[in-house]
Amino acid sequence: MEYFLNQLVNGLCQGAIYALMAIGYSVIVGVVGMVTFTYGEIMMIGAFSAYYIFQAFGNNLPLAILAAFTGSFVIGIIVYKLCYEKFFNAPRHISLLCTIGISMLIKNLAQIVFGPETKPVLDIIENRTFTIMLGSVRLDIKLLQIVVILLVIVLAGTLTLFFNKTKWGIALRAVSQNKDAAYLMGINVKRTALIGNCIGSGLGGVAGILLSIYYYSVSATMGGAYSMKAFAASVLGGLVDIRFSALGGLCIGIIENLGIAVSAATFRDVFAFGFLILVLLIRPQGFVSKKGVRV
Amino acid sequence: MVDGKKTVLEIEDLSVHYGYISALDHVSLHVEQGEIITLIGSNGAGKTTTLMAVSGLAAKTNGTIRFKGQDITKTAPDKIVKMGLCHVPEGRKIFPALSVYENLIAGSLGNPALKKERIQELIEEQFNLFPRLKERIGQAGGSLSGGEQQMLAISRGLMMDPDIVMLDEPSLGLAPIIVEDIFELIMKIRDMGKTILLIEQNASMALSIADRGYVLENGRIIMEGKGKELLVNPKVKAAYLGA
Numbered sequence: 318m319e320y321f322l323n324q325l326v327n328g329l330c331q332g333a334i335y336a337l338m339a340i341g342y343s344v345i346v347g348v349v350g351m352v353t354f355t356y357g358e359i360m361m362i363g364a365f366s367a368y369y370i371f372q373a374f375g376n377n378l379p380l381a382i383l384a385a386f387t388g389s390f391v392i393g394i395i396v397y398k399l400c401y402e403k404f405f406n407a408p409r410h411i412s413l414l415c416t417i418g419i420s421m422l423i424k425n426l427a428q429i430v431f432g433p434e435t436k437p438v439l440d441i442i443e444n445r446t447f448t449i450m451l452g453s454v455r456l457d458i459k460l461l462q463i464v465v466i467l468l469v470i471v472l473a474g475t476l477t478l479f480f481n482k483t484k485w486g487i488a489l490r491a492v493s494q495n496k497d498a499a500y501l502m503g504i505n506v507k508r509t510a511l512i513g514n515c516i517g518s519g520l521g522g523v524a525g526i527l528l529s530i531y532y533y534s535v536s537a538t539m540g541g542a543y544s545m546k547a548f549a550a551s552v553l554g555g556l557v558d559i560r561f562s563a564l565g566g567l568c569i570g571i572i573e574n575l576g577i578a579v580s581a582a583t584f585r586d587v588f589a590f591g592f593l594i595l596v597l598l599i600r601p602q603g604f605v606s607k608k609g610v611r612v
Numbered sequence: 613m614v615d616g617k618k619t620v621l622e623i624e625d626l627s628v629h630y631g632y633i634s635a636l637d638h639v640s641l642h643v644e645q646g647e648i649i650t651l652i653g654s655n656g657a658g659k660t661t662t663l664m665a666v667s668g669l670a671a672k673t674n675g676t677i678r679f680k681g682q683d684i685t686k687t688a689p690d691k692i693v694k695m696g697l698c699h700v701p702e703g704r705k706i707f708p709a710l711s712v713y714e715n716l717i718a719g720s721l722g723n724p725a726l727k728k729e730r731i732q733e734l735i736e737e738q739f740n741l742f743p744r745l746k747e748r749i750g751q752a753g754g755s756l757s758g759g760e761q762q763m764l765a766i767s768r769g770l771m772m773d774p775d776i777v778m779l780d781e782p783s784l785g786l787a788p789i790i791v792e793d794i795f796e797l798i799m800k801i802r803d804m805g806k807t808i809l810l811i812e813q814n815a816s817m818a819l820s821i822a823d824r825g826y827v828l829e830n831g832r833i834i835m836e837g838k839g840k841e842l843l844v845n846p847k848v849k850a851a852y853l854g855a
């Protein structure tokens with residue numbers, strides 16, 4: 318029981334990071350209108366941007382997060398220019414293949430530039446554990462976990478305000494829902510899609526550094542599995558619905574951690590993707606309810 | 613120039629091809645300030661294509677388009693809209709996951725000169741035109757009925773406070789009673805000082821409120837004249853009025 322509750326806390330924390338990662342992913346898929354396979358590498362670049370900030374300036378978390386967002390934002394521009402801009406009217410598989418190619422390119426360049434070895438990311442957040450007693454059950458929560466969860470909540474909240482209360486946000490959502498109609502609203506669709514793609518990438522970068530802090534390491538090849546999980550979380554959320562994608566990420570995090578509680582840590586991905594397949598078998602549209610929305 | 617009025621929109625020798633298929637073949641028409649102009653024609657005649665070419669969403673192979681005297685043939689769609697041209701597209705194309713209110717705000721993006729107070733004023737104007745939208749203000753656009761979506765699409769366009777409103781089959785799929793409302797509304801919009809280019813399947817209704825009309829057939833203008841004249845023209849009657 319105690320073990321399960323503690324795994325639940327771990328799952329919540331990891332799920333929060335996955336949620337952030339899924340939010341970024343679904344923002345990208347929404348504005349661009351195509352799925353992407355460079356997301357893992359974008360996260361990795363974010364993590365490395367922050368890693369070098371830690372190397373140069375010590376444990377300055379705000380600065381590192383800013384660097385992660387900026388680094389991935391910039392990669393977002395490049396990916397947009399190479400993979401999407403010219404191909405909006407081309408068959409979808411072209412830009413899809415393009416993102417796969419760019420992903421390999423970035424991964425290999427990263428191995429050359431950053432080195433192939435896994436680098437430690439240690440002691441960014443003080444190693445303190447708070448113990449809560451629920452009756453006779455002992456619940457351990459690390460400071461790291463609290464910081465991560467709060468950070469994700471703040472970021473998601475800010476993003477929600479941005480998307481719902483600002484003209485930029487409404488323009489971004491309009492572009493994800495109907496590009497032609499967005500043009501007819503006088504929205505510069507290409508520029509808006511570029512910015513949306515970069516914001517989504519930036520969020521991915523932040524998720525990247527949070528995962529590195531959580532797992533105490535960063536490496537050039539870390540992206541692959543996360544890319545698939547971000548995709549899975551978004552699929553659970555109906556691909557472009559930000560709230561449901563976040564929920565999808567959270568669920569995957571929890572399922573993974575409960576799953577490895579009954580088996581072994583190596584089965585982590587089995588539970589994540591098993592869960593995805595199970596949900597899709599029962600509800601092919603994911604968590605999204607189409608009730609009340611005619612399309 | 614007609615009656616010393618200003619020409620708002622001028623299409624000259626416009627041709628559009630989709631691949632090898634010719635959709636528009638040297639189409640010319642003009643719209644004067646304050647007019648209601650209607651473009652009628654059967655399915656596939658090229659009516660929608662004409663509007664798409666004007667607002668920059670369809671590639672042109674020939675011709676020039678001038679809006680308020682400026683050549684907009686090669687201008688980007690968002691820039692054309694910002695000059696004061698509003699296009700309410702065929703099939704409404706409202707943003708399904710934006711609320712009614714947010715759809716209206718999206719419309720106001722088309723006119724960067726609008727101040728906050730003016731936007732609020734315009735929203736009130738829309739609610740006067742369509743009280744029903746006010747009741748649905750927080751509801752997702754995609755959850756509205758077809759007629760309500762059409763109202764929202766028109767309102768969203770009017771939120772730009774445009775000079776010209778191009779309406780692509782606003783009455784499509786609506787109940788006869790609502791169709792009459794829509795036509796009354798179009799006259800109201802004209803009385804608000806806007807110029808109107810109207811595409812309609814319902815040719816008799818359209819011609820009866822139009823100052824002038826054009827008949828499009830297989831991508832060519834085959835007839836043009838005063839609304840009332842076309843309405844009694846035997847050829848038009850036979851082909852488009854079902855009489």
Ligand SMILES: Nc1ncnc2c1ncn2[C@@H]1O[C@H](COP(=O)(O)OP(=O)(O)OP(=O)(O)O)[C@@H](O)[C@H]1O
Nearest residue numbers: 630633635653654655656657658659660661662702
């Ligand atoms: N995207 C497209 N690709 C290829 N052909 C197209 C495309 N859009 C329109 N066409 C063709 O161009 C011609 C004109 O189409 P358009 O939509 O302008 O007709 P319309 O007059 O608006 O018809 P309707 O009354 O049915 O809306 C048609 O023959 C149509 O098949």
Ligand SMILES: [Mg+2]
Nearest residue numbers: 659660661702
């Ligand atoms: Mg049409």
